Amino acid sequence: MRCPAGAATTVPDWQTFEVNGLQVDKTSFTPLYKQLFYIICQQIQNGTLPLGSQLPTQKAIAQTYNVSLIVVKQAWSELINAGVITSQRGSGSVVSAVPEGVSYGHTFRGITSDLRDASVAVENRILEIATRRARDAQEDGLSLPTHHHYLYISRVRYLNNRPFNHEKIYLDLSFFPGLTLTADELAHTSLYHLLNVKSDSAIEKVDAILPSPDLCEKLQIAENKPLLSVARQTFMAGEEHPFEYCRYYVLSDYFGEIHYH
Known part of the structure; x- marks a missing residue:
């Protein structure tokens, strides 16, 4: 119009x-x-x-x-x-x-890409990188196809020395045979850039929660601080099955706050 x-x-x-x-x-x-x-x-x-x-x-x-x-x-x-x-x-x-x-708010391109577009530097602190099976993701509330192997990544993201996001990522290795990633690579480069993939779409389920003691420690927040808990499946262009399964927790502040006057 x-x-x-x-x-x-x-x-x-x-x-x-x-x-x-x-x-x-x-x-x-x-x-x-x-x-x-x-x-x-x-x-x-x-x-x-x-x-x-x-x-x-x-x-x-x-x-x-x-x-x-x-x-x-x-x-x-x-x-x-x-x-x-x-x-x-x-x-x-x-x-x-x-x-x-x-x-x-953010897009499924990834938080690093979104904030890089705004000239904001994100610090990634890698907690764990390991090979896991589908059943290992059940405790994170994720249902993954069985008989596949996954590269698991746990990391906390920081802005201005403030933690705001904790991610648990499962990459389906059937899409990435022989994939290895180092903590140093993940700390300094967007995951999707390292994978050389173009994400086409994503499905997200969002819930508001109160943090567990573990999340309180990782995100340095009080137990009554609300979080958004997001379960995401991300798809490559032209693919029917997700290449990435992720459970992430993010401070609601990240999505912005508008004050009326």
Whole structure:
């Protein structure tokens, strides 16, 4: 849905946009540009930025939300790719569609890839690498095909020296005959890059839980701190069976926090 060529545009009062708007949370694990993308979508959905209206300049938005122009440009690119705004040289950016829904959490490409796109460094601390069978995954609530062998990886991920994610990964070795991975490789390189695979789709089941004593220790959190527990199956392009089974626990903060004012 795009604004017809030559149609008149209205410029919303910028003070209204600022006061009624949302704020980015710089302590959140969610990249700033994704938060800004979500904020602008919310402004469009609630009518602060009507269809056909002209957006403030990128410089004005950067000043209002105290973020860099690079962050704003990344958010702009996402909005344009989603068809939410159009940008024309010399005439600014215009709201061209009302988004029906917004999601700005992680993707099945992997947390490392998501945060690398936002220029955020993730530290991986490898706890264990071992060959296991399907029955070993049952205690993690994962149902794996029997008679296959799996490479098991346990790791904790850190941002700014804060643990936020614990993963238990089972790679089906029928897809990767003779695969060996070292802790040093996994500590410095995306797993999917090491496997040289292109993930096509994933199935996830998400539950909210309270951490076990083991998770409290690994993630350095209190026993009443809620977590998201995710069971994921990841598929290669063109394949019917998953190459990866994973149980991971992640702080809900990673998915972002938006404050209304």
